[in-house]
Amino acid sequence: MVAARANWKGNLRFGEISCPVALYTGASTSERVSFHMINRDTGHRLRREFVDPVTDEPVDREHQIKGFEIDKDQYVEVEPDEIAQAIPESNKILAVAAFIPCAEIDTLYFDKPYYLAPVGVSAAAAFAVIREALRASNVGALAHAVLFRRYRGLMIRAQGRGLVAHTLNFDYEVRSASDAFEDIPKLKIQKEMIDLAKHIIDSKRGEFDPATFDDRYEAAVAELVKAKLAGKTITAPKKVEPPKVGNLMEALRASAKQGGRPPPPKRRATKKAA
Template identity: 55%
Template structure:
């Protein structure tokens, strides 16, 4: 049985409409969760909102939202006023246009959802839209009110269904040029580049997310188990500082060529290529 839908509405492209359902594609519910306890009593503690000036607790009915316009100066908004600003949902994923799948910049991706037909009567229209996008290798850009916000959604064919990914708005994504501004222009060529390409080629394979485990989650599970069994927990030793690495030597060793003498004509190209790691 398919998981319960978290949203149902209409996928609309021009005059073609199809009842659809959204299902969460990712969940953190299986992660280990901790509660905050009072060390002395072992009881759980609860949070309280405290007035920053008086130090007294503020009851829920007396708590309101405020936008800071100056230091210590706020515009107060009541819940009804905030609710009035929320867009009204018409339960429609309205497709505004299409883009080529190869043109998608995944830096804008927010959260993935599975998109399915809402019922049996929607399957034909759903299949028509899905196969049309698959054949054209295109993705749909749609707008909808999801979870009290107007969201931009990217929809792609995926097996017998579709993937609907909510997108971050432009103002939410930081500039790549600012992040990369201090990276120096370094030209890599010759044996160094060939060795790097060889290493990558030997490690190429198909994507299988099951091959990657959540080591932190597993370590937490082991920690809880050890505490229950009364075993002593050993502190983790401090990490060792990495030594200066000869990049060319590291590349040759990685490629299984550490014992092979490089050709004379390439010796000069690799001699000065030394960098620090860490």
């Protein structure tokens, strides 16, 4: 088995402890089915060109330059060496700034996951101390480092024999929830409805197992390619009709009955004493 290739190597600084570590990709889309654009008539793969929209002529690489748009069709040109000066200098230090209870970590800020492992046998003891201290305290370490040409925040947590580090979205990158939720009306829900919904939840409790989540698109595309190679006729699948919206209470009661256990009894209104 080929050893994993580190994306980054440096030192994890935990107080006065400095531990050599390596960062490995935790999730990748490289195994997904991908397509190339080809010429329908010749079967040749197409190449992408940058074309000047006014002259309609392709622009060679040596004449291409990055530009920041300040107004419609007006740009500030920025040279490659000028951009290079804006890249922060890396000291290869993953510096821990604070520790946050895991329950208080807002996963909305999580970007990409990475595995963090010690580099060399001599780093194993310090790494284990950091890992077990985080696990025992049930906290994540908020750290910063220059990664991939940018100064980034990371949330580091104990997992198994190693650590998991998520790069963090910057605050300006995370959209406000109020924009998405502002049109949701405030409703008073009957307690029986909530009890029925809780019963459905209790009857379907399980464990998180990513292997049970099938990528149906990937599987369908793979089958499509196999069928095309075999010369089979491709038939369009039947259109799935959207479910009809019915009475909410009836739907909850029917769902609760399917759970395998009797649903909670209906609440009876108590008569007031005369």
